[in-house]
Amino acid sequence: MKTAGVIGLGDMGSGLAKNLIKNGFETSGFDLSETRMAAFTDMGGLPKDSVGQVGRHAASVFVMVMHGDQARDVILGENGLVANMAEGGTVILSATITPAEASAIGHDMEGSGIHLIDTPVSGGFPGAQNGTLTMMAAGAADVLDQNAEVMQAVSATIHRVGENAGDGQTVKACLQSLIGSIFSATFEAAALAAKAGVSGQALLDVFSSSSAGCGVVNTALENIIDRKFEATGSHIATMHKDLTISLALASALGVPMHTASSAMQIFHAGKTKYPNGDNWVCTRVIEEIVGAELHR
Incomplete structure (x- = not known):
């Protein structure tokens, strides 16, 4: 057996x-x-x-x-x-x-x-x-x-x-720096669309069929427009931890990480305000600043 x-x-x-x-x-x-x-x-x-x-x-x-x-x-x-x-x-x-x-x-x-x-x-x-x-x-x-x-x-x-x-973890740290950055850009784009009055479905249709469409973007945007910010299996603490690892590795190697560092701040904000939320909850923090929400 x-x-x-x-x-x-x-x-x-x-x-x-x-x-x-x-x-x-x-x-x-x-x-x-x-x-x-x-x-x-x-x-x-x-x-x-x-x-x-x-x-x-x-x-x-x-x-x-x-x-x-x-x-x-x-x-x-x-x-x-x-x-x-x-x-x-x-x-x-x-x-x-x-x-x-x-x-x-x-x-x-x-x-x-x-x-x-x-x-x-x-x-x-x-x-x-x-x-x-x-x-x-x-x-x-x-x-x-x-x-x-x-x-x-x-x-x-x-x-x-x-x-x-350690080789596997190094590759994962590089990957997470990219995924975290894509997530954060999606959160900001969603808030921008909400403030401008664009519908969430229209944004998803365009994003998913454009060169920017990918699993990371599409999943994030679908959860945002359906207002699913908890219990989706992607707890914010995990990505927050992973970005911490990515940036620590970059610091040790002397590699500038401008975009991933900005993403880290967005995840800091999300985790502080909504510690029980999933990754997409970062969007709520930005939405609260601009006074608009993105719905399907």
Whole structure:
């Protein structure tokens, strides 16, 4: 029986688990939330009482947590994956953390007999739930080959971007600087249209059929004009964190990031005013300044 595991069963991790099960993997999982664990059990997963228990069950374990400290504890903690997985097992680090954090985890795993694939993902909640994520995978070629099937169960596109831990996170940081900037430009354009009296549907029709149309723009604008600012699977805290990583990397390398820095300020404003909102809630902050709202 093919075995896999997932640590962190939120919006993204639950999607990983769902598609692993769908593709014939006996999938164990752990999350601190009882509600998430119950949902995981209902979909056919094998709930475990600890990270270590998942490690003892699964040959490959996805780690989908929020921050680097959590990833380090899950992987290298006293009852973590490295301490419990059988030799030759693989930790698939699918969470987005800093390149330096991923590199340090990889360094500290050396000689453990457990492999690491550093592969943050793109595609958000829909991609996770539909098994269509894009993976930015970094690891030894033979380890990537060995884990091809389990990764293909959750991803439609797997890019091999390097061999070292941290390479995947570096590519993700570059990607998020672009996505965050596109989001922010869309939020501003939506507020401009609202103030000018343009209908949201007209704006969506033009944007989606123009050279500016893309999944990032179209999804953002659809949520804005339908006034869906919460529970869409794209919490503002995640993009805020990702842009923080992108800008920290740029600072360390001495790379000017004028547009991404401006985007960060827009996300600062959105997260401060509406901490429970999704990315598109930034538009509400701008709308409140100009005194107009964009509706379909």
